[in-house]
Amino acid sequence: MPRRLLTLFLALFFILAWQNDTRAEGVKIAIFPLQDLSQGDDGVNWPLTDQLSHDLAEKGMEIVSRQAVVSFMVRHRIRTLGQLEAYYIRAAKKELDVKLILIGSVCQKKEQPGPALALVVYLLRTEDGKTTWANTADLCCADTRRLLGINEPKTIEDLYPLLISNILSSWPTDVKAQAKKLFSVDLESAWLRPTYLRSGHDAQCSVHLRSTWLPQNQPDVVLKIGEQLVPLTESTGTDYYEFSWKAAGPDGRYPVSLVTSWPDGHKQSLLLGSYFIDNKPPGLKLRLKGILINDKITFRNRLSIIPIMTDREPLNRWQITFKDGKGETLLSQDGSGIPPERLFWRGNAANGKPFPDGDYRIIMKIWDRAGNTAEDAQWVTVLRTKPEVSIKATLAGDEVIIDLGHTGQTPISYWRLNLRDKDGIGFAFKDGDLLPTTIHLPLSAENRQQKIKGSLMVRDVLGNQSQIKIDDLLSLAKQEDKDVTTPKDSNDAWVDEF
Amino acid sequence: MAKNTKKIALSPERYRGLISAAIGALLSLCLVVLNGCGARFPELQQLAPLPSKPPCHIAVLPFVNKSKYVQADRIVYKIFMAELLQSTQYRVAQEGDVRKIYRQLKIYPQQTPQFDQLKIMADRLNTQFFIIGTILKAQEQTSGRAANPQLTMMLDLVDATSGKTLWSTYHTREGIQYQKVMHFGLVTTISGVARRMSQEILNLWFREGLQPCTE
Numbered sequence: 202m203p204r205r206l207l208t209l210f211l212a213l214f215f216i217l218a219w220q221n222d223t224r225a226e227g228v229k230i231a232i233f234p235l236q237d238l239s240q241g242d243d244g245v246n247w248p249l250t251d252q253l254s255h256d257l258a259e260k261g262m263e264i265v266s267r268q269a270v271v272s273f274m275v276r277h278r279i280r281t282l283g284q285l286e287a288y289y290i291r292a293a294k295k296e297l298d299v300k301l302i303l304i305g306s307v308c309q310k311k312e313q314p315g316p317a318l319a320l321v322v323y324l325l326r327t328e329d330g331k332t333t334w335a336n337t338a339d340l341c342c343a344d345t346r347r348l349l350g351i352n353e354p355k356t357i358e359d360l361y362p363l364l365i366s367n368i369l370s371s372w373p374t375d376v377k378a379q380a381k382k383l384f385s386v387d388l389e390s391a392w393l394r395p396t397y398l399r400s401g402h403d404a405q406c407s408v409h410l411r412s413t414w415l416p417q418n419q420p421d422v423v424l425k426i427g428e429q430l431v432p433l434t435e436s437t438g439t440d441y442y443e444f445s446w447k448a449a450g451p452d453g454r455y456p457v458s459l460v461t462s463w464p465d466g467h468k469q470s471l472l473l474g475s476y477f478i479d480n481k482p483p484g485l486k487l488r489l490k491g492i493l494i495n496d497k498i499t500f501r502n503r504l505s506i507i508p509i510m511t512d513r514e515p516l517n518r519w520q521i522t523f524k525d526g527k528g529e530t531l532l533s534q535d536g537s538g539i540p541p542e543r544l545f546w547r548g549n550a551a552n553g554k555p556f557p558d559g560d561y562r563i564i565m566k567i568w569d570r571a572g573n574t575a576e577d578a579q580w581v582t583v584l585r586t587k588p589e590v591s592i593k594a595t596l597a598g599d600e601v602i603i604d605l606g607h608t609g610q611t612p613i614s615y616w617r618l619n620l621r622d623k624d625g626i627g628f629a630f631k632d633g634d635l636l637p638t639t640i641h642l643p644l645s646a647e648n649r650q651q652k653i654k655g656s657l658m659v660r661d662v663l664g665n666q667s668q669i670k671i672d673d674l675l676s677l678a679k680q681e682d683k684d685v686t687t688p689k690d691s692n693d694a695w696v697d698e699f
Numbered sequence: 700m701a702k703n704t705k706k707i708a709l710s711p712e713r714y715r716g717l718i719s720a721a722i723g724a725l726l727s728l729c730l731v732v733l734n735g736c737g738a739r740f741p742e743l744q745q746l747a748p749l750p751s752k753p754p755c756h757i758a759v760l761p762f763v764n765k766s767k768y769v770q771a772d773r774i775v776y777k778i779f780m781a782e783l784l785q786s787t788q789y790r791v792a793q794e795g796d797v798r799k800i801y802r803q804l805k806i807y808p809q810q811t812p813q814f815d816q817l818k819i820m821a822d823r824l825n826t827q828f829f830i831i832g833t834i835l836k837a838q839e840q841t842s843g844r845a846a847n848p849q850l851t852m853m854l855d856l857v858d859a860t861s862g863k864t865l866w867s868t869y870h871t872r873e874g875i876q877y878q879k880v881m882h883f884g885l886v887t888t889i890s891g892v893a894r895r896m897s898q899e900i901l902n903l904w905f906r907e908g909l910q911p912c913t914e
Contacts, residue, residue, distance in 0.1 A: 238770050283777065286795035308774040308890040314841050319890030321785070325793075332791060337777075339891040343845070371785075371818035388823065390803055456820075472822030475815060660882045 217340040219225040228596040230301040231293055235276070235320070236283030245282060246307045248358070249320065252365045253303070260372060265297050273297055282306070288387040288411055292329030295645045296425050302327060307341070314356045317341035385412035386420065386469060389440075391455055393474040397570035398448050402481055405445040406473065408433070410433050420461040425470070429690040451638040452478050471550065479571035484511030487565050489576040492662050494611060497560070499582040506544040508577075510567055515539070517568045524562040531556065540567065548583045558584050587667040588613060590636065590659045594678035600643050601678050607636035611661040619685070620674060622656035623696055628653050650677065741870035741900045742837035743907060749856075750806035753910035754827040758792035758820065758859075759783065761801065762852075766887065770790055772809075772855050775834055775852060782897040783830075784907045786905075788912045791825040800824065814862045829857040836871070837889055848874045848889045854907075855902060868903070872896050 228524050231252050235259070237244030239501065255262050273279075273296055273555040279291055283306035285293075293302055305322035319339035326333045342353070354360050378390050388411040397402060406424060424431045424444055434444040448455075455478065459471045490505035491498040498504075521544065532551055546563075564578040591606040607613055617632040629642050636659070653674040659667040671677065705897060759780050766770035776794075786789055800823055801808070804816050811831060814819060821829070835849035851871035855864045874886035886892050905911070 238773055281795075281798075284798065286799050287793055289795070290793070306773075306777050308893075309776060309888050311888075314846050315887065317846075317888045319774075319778075319888050319894075321781045321890075325783065330793065332793070335781035337781040337785075337894050339886075339888050339892070339894060341887050343885070343887065383767075388803075472819050472820055556865050560775075654785040 211237070224616045228262040229265060229297075229299045230303060231270050231273075231299045232257065232303045233285070233305075234267075234282055234305040235304075235322075236281075238283075238306055238308055242281070244307075246310070249307060249361055249365070252361045253322070253369075256362075256365050257372075260369070262301075265299055269297060269561050275466070277656050279596050285325065290325055290327050294608055294632050299327055301325065301333075301684070304422045308337075310357060312357060316355070316360060318357060318360045318367055320364055322368055331674065333369075334373045336371055340362055340364045340367060361641075386458070386459075386471070388533055390472045391459070393476060395476065395571075397477045397479055399571050399573065400449050400478055402448055402572075403445055404448045404476055406443070406457060408442040410440050410442070418464055420463045423460040423462070425458040425460050430460070433459075436638055448476065448571075450478055452480055465690045472660055477571070479569065479573065481512075481513055482573040483516065483567055483569045483575045484510070484525075485565065485577045486511055486569050486577040487563065489563070489579050489581055491581060492652055494582070494584075494662075495517065496664075499578065499584050499611075499663060500548065500576045501583075501665055502546065504581060506546060506563060506565075507542070508540045508544075508567075510539070514569055517570050517572070519565065521563045522566075522640065524564065525556075526560050526562075528562075537640060548585075554585055555585070556583055558582075558586060584611065584613075584663055585665060588659045589659045589663045590616070590657065590667055590669065590679075592669060592671070594674055596644070596675070596678045599645075600641050601674065603640040603642065603674075605636055605638050605640070605657065606658070609661065611663055612667065614660055614662045616659040618655065618657050620653050620671070622648065622653060623651045629653070645672060652676075707839060718895075723824070741868050741896075743903055744867045745865070745890075745907070746867060747858075747859070747865045748908075749865055750827075750858070753912055755790055755900050755912035756792070756824070756826045757783070757789045757828045757830060758797055758824045759794075759830045760812070760820075761794075761798060761808060761834070762832035763811060764837075765835045766834050766837040766851075766914040768834075768839075771834045771837035771850075771889065772832075774890055775837075775850070775897075776832065778893045779830075779832065779897040779900075780888060781856075782887055782894065782901060786898075786901050792826055798823060817857070817859065817862045826859050829859055831855045832855055839889060845885065846874070846887045848886065848892045850889060850892045851894060852896065855903070866907075866909075868900055870896050870900055872899075 202294070204447055207515055227305070232250060234249045235246045235253070237246040243310040247269065250267075254267075258264050263425055268531050273293060273610045277292060279289060283304060285302065285304055288333065290302060293299055301324040303322060304325065305320060307317040307318070308319055309317060311317050311322070321337040322335065323332045325331070333340065340363055342355065355365065363449055381430065382513065387410065389411050391406075391408045393404070393406045395404065408422075410422070422433045422435070422442055424433050426446065427450065431444060432447070437444055454475050456475045457473045461469045486509040488507040491500040493499070507520070516539045518535060518537050519540040520533065521540070522530055523532040523546070524530050547555075559644040560582050561581055562580055564576060566574060566576045568574050586609070588607060588611065589609040591604070595602045595604070595606040603618070605616065605618070613634065613636045615632065616636055617630075618628050620628040620642075622628050628648065629640075631640050652672070653670045655674065747782050759776065761877045762772040762776045768825060771787045771846060780794065783789065797820075800820050804812070806812050806816060817829065820826070832853070833853045834850070835853060836849060839848045841847075849872070851869075852872075855867040857864050872892055872895070874888075878885040886895065
């Protein structure tokens with residue numbers, strides 16, 4: 202009997218001890234509204250939040266009222282649920298006087314094809330902002346089938362208590378654990394500009410800290426630029442620190458850190474960013490794809506301009522300018538980033554009007570991210586003059602000799618002579634790619650009695666084309682000393698093409 | 700003439716033994732068949748060795764969603780983070796702090812930070828490792844009264860100081876693969892699949908040498 206009593210006493214003792222441990226009496230916790238991702242980023246699920254509060258209160262936790270939590274969120278303009286910044290965790294400790302914060306998200310909530318719920322919760326310790334416990338649970342009605350279907354959950358709402366019970370099944374018993382006091386500064390914002398610059402140019406840094414310290418514990422704030430330390434002074438009462446300096450030193454990357462020193466000797470360093478000193482200009486070479494005539498790049502209606510980056514690096518912007526022989530700017534175009542791989546110029550002004558024949562200077566300029574520039578220029582000739590050709594015919598016995606001549610500077614790429622009799626039947630067809638040339642055409646008795654008509658087409662290497670109309674070849678031959686040259690009004694009118 | 704047949708008499712012990720063997724064989728077969736559906740393991744590529752010192756500070760960066768399932772990145776991110784916190788003593792950076800630095804550095808939600816940005820994040824979050832995740836496929840196919848969620852994700856373990864990807868893990872699963880008998884074990888939500896996949900990935904990582912924090 203005494204042995205049984207002792208066993209009963211011991212069992213009772215252990216049960217009470219266990220209950221005391223798990224109830225974690227006196228621990229104050231703030232339960233933030235649960236985010237409901239099924240309603241989007243801004244969704245909130247109050248029923249599950251209330252169920253969670255209810256179950257945790259039953260576990261002995263001291264729950265901060267919903268109103269206090271909501272007013273804290275409003276005060277700090279916390280708009281996103283399911284997450285908290287370390288700053289707000291510490292602020293909650295101070296303002297709500299809580300040791301723990303519970304945040305969470307309803308990951309899924311769906312009715313079809315069967316009601317299903319999924320929840321994830323995190324327990325945050327306000328002392329150091331650490332997540333000390335987390336759990337996730339998912340449940341659907343099919344998971345909760347019971348024998349004979351008695352009290353089986355049928356709706357989403359029926360799943361709430363079961364889900365919360367599941368998720369709190371591993372609720373930590375040791376929730377009172379104290380954390381090591383951590384020193385930290387809260388960086389609200391920081392910017393460093395510019396990121397790329399040349400030596401001697403101004404760099405600027407602005408830092409906004411959230412003061413979470415008492416006035417007597419104000420830390421010293423120092424900016425570490427490369428290896429150089431610069432003390433920062435706060436703009437009165439604003440928590441803003443600003444500093445600008447002349448960048449100096451060889452090309453390279455310069456990290457900028459914020460170093461805070463606390464009165465007790467503790468130091469903290471935060472990397473704000475880096476800036477790059479770049480004094481090396483980018484490399485540029487302009488290549489023009491035209492025809493080289495008399496050592497000049499010449500074109501008629503289309504010139505390919507290829508900017509070649511000899512030392513590739515990201516660029517800020519580019520500009521291309523067209524100037525005439527007197528140096529007057531006729532056309533200019535620019536863009537951001539690297540220039541296109543290939544540009545085309547038709548020899549026209551911005552309004553589409555063609556420039557007259559002559560020499561033009563094409564200048565391309567580029568700027569890298571630090572503002573270093575590179576420039577290259579090339580001369581180019583626009584030539585739209587039609588080929589100057591002559592035709593001379595001579596009768597010699599049974600044949601007619603035709604001399605085709607060329608007096609222009611631009612080499613010929615193709616010519617074609619097409620002659621027909623009065624009935625339109627082909628008399629002769631000759632072509633070639635060299636001028637001057639002589640053509641011998643046999644002449645029958647019948648041919649001598651009729652007019653031989655035709656045309657001569659000549660095209661130069663630039664694509665300029667001349668067309669000479671021959672009304673009567675034989676009459677031309679009779680006037681031996683007379684040449685037919687390119688008429689002034691010859692045009693690019695369509696003729697029977699090859 | 701009667702055929703001379705020999706009848707083998709079974710003793711009760713031998714009979715029981717044969718029955719037990721038959722049941723055992725049947726159960727083994729069931730196990731093989733059922734596990735055959737579920738035996739899908741994450742694929743781990745170890746691109747570089749982990750540092751010898753166990754990490755204590757880890758930051759999980761917002762996942763990138765390349766699937767058509769809205770919120771898949773957020774759901775899997777939160778669940779993976781919870782599983783990571785559950786299975787280790789790592790100090791995992793708060794999601795709020797990570798997203799704040801994303802805003803400060805002007806990194807858009809579906810973007811992966813560049814090398815310089817990773818360095819700044821590593822310093823400000825005081826982290827040794829980044830976990831960068833991409834959801835490649837997420838969908839819930841409904842057939843009859845049950846949904847079959849499918850999830851494919853890639854998780855990279857990145858060294859915060861060098862910005863190098865040390866480990867890359869690819870994992871793909873379907874809810875039906877977890878089914879045991881009848882409806883038991885069947886997973887019908889993306890969240891459920893994400894939870895189990897996260898556990899499988901973390902188990903693999905620990906098995907392959909990721910050490911828990913010892914501080």
